[in-house]
Amino acid sequence: MLGLGFGRVISFFFDGTSTFVYQFGTFVELFLGFYGCWILTKIKS
DSSP states (O other): OHHHHHHHHHHHHHHOOOOHHHHHHHHHHHHHHHHHHHHHHHHHO
16 A cells, blocks of 8 residues: 555656546555554554
């Protein structure tokens, strides 16, 4: 998820902002990616 989210962020810089749905999807992908990392680090502890 983080790879997709960061790819979309890079796309914002090169292509400019897009529709609200695209921006919302980017936020959700980044959120789920960071949440997944947080869960994985919590499980290992």
